[in-house]
Amino acid sequence: MYISHKIEIRPNNSCRTIFQKSIRCSRVVFNWALARFLERRAHGICMTSCSLLREFEQIRKQQFPEISEVGVHIYRQAFRTLDRAIASNNPQFKRWKLGDGSFFVSGDRIALTDRPAISDHLDIHSDRKRYLRLPKVGYVKMTEELRFQGRILGVTISRSGERYYAAFSVEITEAEFRRTHGRDMNRRSGVGLDAGLDSFAYLSAGLAIKAPKPRKEYRTIVARASRRLERKHHPDGHSSDTAKSNNYIKETMKLRRLHRKISNIRNDFVQKLSTAIVRYHGYIALENLDVAGMMKTHTLAGSVSDAAFASFRTMLDYKAGWYGKRIVMADRFYPSSQLCSRCGSRHPMPLSRRVFICPVCGLSLDRDYNASLNLYAMIEKRIGKVLPEYTPADLAELQHCLERNRIVHVEVEAGIQQRAEPHRSVGPALPLC
Numbered sequence: 407m408y409i410s411h412k413i414e415i416r417p418n419n420s421c422r423t424i425f426q427k428s429i430r431c432s433r434v435v436f437n438w439a440l441a442r443f444l445e446r447r448a449h450g451i452c453m454t455s456c457s458l459l460r461e462f463e464q465i466r467k468q469q470f471p472e473i474s475e476v477g478v479h480i481y482r483q484a485f486r487t488l489d490r491a492i493a494s495n496n497p498q499f500k501r502w503k504l505g506d507g508s509f510f511v512s513g514d515r516i517a518l519t520d521r522p523a524i525s526d527h528l529d530i531h532s533d534r535k536r537y538l539r540l541p542k543v544g545y546v547k548m549t550e551e552l553r554f555q556g557r558i559l560g561v562t563i564s565r566s567g568e569r570y571y572a573a574f575s576v577e578i579t580e581a582e583f584r585r586t587h588g589r590d591m592n593r594r595s596g597v598g599l600d601a602g603l604d605s606f607a608y609l610s611a612g613l614a615i616k617a618p619k620p621r622k623e624y625r626t627i628v629a630r631a632s633r634r635l636e637r638k639h640h641p642d643g644h645s646s647d648t649a650k651s652n653n654y655i656k657e658t659m660k661l662r663r664l665h666r667k668i669s670n671i672r673n674d675f676v677q678k679l680s681t682a683i684v685r686y687h688g689y690i691a692l693e694n695l696d697v698a699g700m701m702k703t704h705t706l707a708g709s710v711s712d713a714a715f716a717s718f719r720t721m722l723d724y725k726a727g728w729y730g731k732r733i734v735m736a737d738r739f740y741p742s743s744q745l746c747s748r749c750g751s752r753h754p755m756p757l758s759r760r761v762f763i764c765p766v767c768g769l770s771l772d773r774d775y776n777a778s779l780n781l782y783a784m785i786e787k788r789i790g791k792v793l794p795e796y797t798p799a800d801l802a803e804l805q806h807c808l809e810r811n812r813i814v815h816v817e818v819e820a821g822i823q824q825r826a827e828p829h830r831s832v833g834p835a836l837p838l839c
Contacts, residue, residue: 407583407728408559412573414549415538415563424543425563425570428476429507433500435462435470435484440497443488455485455492477542483510504655505662508564513575515541516561518552538572546572553586554578567662583728588685590729595800596689596793598781600742600774601718603709604760607679608774608818610782611796611804615679616814620671621712624664631661672714678811680721684729686804689789690722691781694738734785747771747779775818 417425439458446453459482466473466481473481487510491497500507518535535552537545538561552558556578564571578586598610606617621628638654641647683690700710726733736742744755746764755762755773762769762776769776786792808815 407578407580408575409554409578409583410573410575411553412571413552415570415572416547416549417543417570421543421546422570424476425509425565427472428480428509428563429565431470431473431476431480432484432509433502433507435473435481436487437499438462439485439488440491440499443492443497455489458488459485475542479511479515479541480509483512504658505567506565508562510560510562511540513558513560516558518558519545548572552576555582566666567659569666587728588681591686591803592800593688593731594794595687595796596691596734596782596785597683597687597796598691598778598783598785599683600693600777600781601695601713601715602774603706603713605774606713608772608778609683610775610778611801612775612818613801613805613808613815614775614818615808616816617713618671618675618814619712620668621708624668628661628664628668631657631664635661672712673717675813676714676718676721679808679813680718680725682804682807682811682813684722684725684731686800686807687731689732689734689785689793690726691734691736691785692719692722693736693740693742693777693781695719696738732789734788736781736784740784742777742780742784743773745776745780747776747783772818 439455439462442458442461443453462481462485470481488497517539519537519539520534536548536550538548539545540563552574554574554576556576559575559577561575562573564573600608602608605614607615609615635654635657638657639648639651640654641650695715697710697716701707723733725731741752743762744752746753746762746767746769748769749764749767751764751766753762753764760773762771762773764770771779805815
C-alpha cells in the first residue's frame, strides 16, 4: 500500500538558494528534453528518454554549467518525468511562476534523523526524526515527524509562495495503515450522494452537507489585493523589458498567501468529508459529473471550482481502495433528478425547479435529496442484493463524526417538504400515501 505525507520544512537561506536552483534546473532540463522530443518527432524520429539523456550529457557542461551545483539526481529525474508525460499522451512545458515549482529526490538519497552531527556534540540523543537530510543540502528541519513507518520511495520538495514542503511517498503495510488511520465503521450499508452547488452534497441517509465556500467568503479581499498588485511597477506583457519592482514581488507573495489560505480551507473540508463517508459506508453511489464541461459555463465556473468536485471524487476513489469499499458510478446521463424515488416515474425537471413533485404518487421532495435516493436504489440493482437499512444509530454516529470535524450539515426530512399544486398539464395529483 502506498501513501503520501506532506510536511512543511524550514530551510535556512543557503538551503533556499539550493532549492531554487534545483527547481529551476528541473524545469529547464524538462523543457529542453520535451522540445527536443517534439522536434525529432515532427521529423519522424522517435527518441527515448535514454537517448535524450545521452545527448544532454554531451552538452551539459557547456550549456548548463549551473547544474553541477545541485547534483546529477535532479536533472536525471526530469527525464523520468518526461517518460511519464509522454506515456500520458499529453506532455506540456513547465512554465515559470514566481514562488512556485518542485523537484523530486529518490528515497535512496535521503534520510530522516534527529541530526546526530549536532546531538552528538551537545550530548543530546533523541528518537524523534525531525530532520530531513538531502544531498547537496544537508539537514533541513521539518515541522512534524513522518507519521508512517515503511520504505520511503522518494520525496518531492515543492515551494508555495514563501513556504517549502516535503511530500513523502511511503510504502506501508496494512497493519501500519490500521495503526495510523481511523478504523472502518461500516462495511455493509450504502449511501447515495448527489453533489450540488446550493448544498455540497445530499446523502440518502437524510443529511445535507454545507460547503465552506472560501472563494466566495474571501472574494472581496482577493479583489482588493489584486488591485493593489496591479498598481505596482511590473512588466506589461511578455515582450516588455520592464523589471518587476520589489513592491510588486511583495504584493505577489501576499496574494499567494491569501490563495493558499483559501485552498487549505477547501482541501481540509473535502479531506475530512471524504474520509467520513468512506469509513461509515460500504457502498457509495455517485454521479459521473462533467466537471470540465461545467467549468466552461462562465456563470457556474466560479462556484464549481469553489466546490472542488473533482478533488472530492479523486479522494473518494483512493480512500475507498484503502478501506476496501466500493464506488458505484452512475452513467453521466442517468436521470437521477427526473425519477421519482417512490414510484419510479420520470418527469422533466428544469434547473430552476428545486422541488420535485411527482404527479403520479404525489411525492414532494427537494430535487437533490430525491436524486440521492435514486442513486441509493441504483446500488442494489448493480450489486444484486438488498442492503441493510440505515438505522438511527448509524446516522447518529455519522453526525457525530461530522460535528467532530466541524462539517456543517442539516437533516433532511424524509417525508414531504413542500406542498404545491402540480402543473395542470400533467393532471391532478393523487392523495399522498
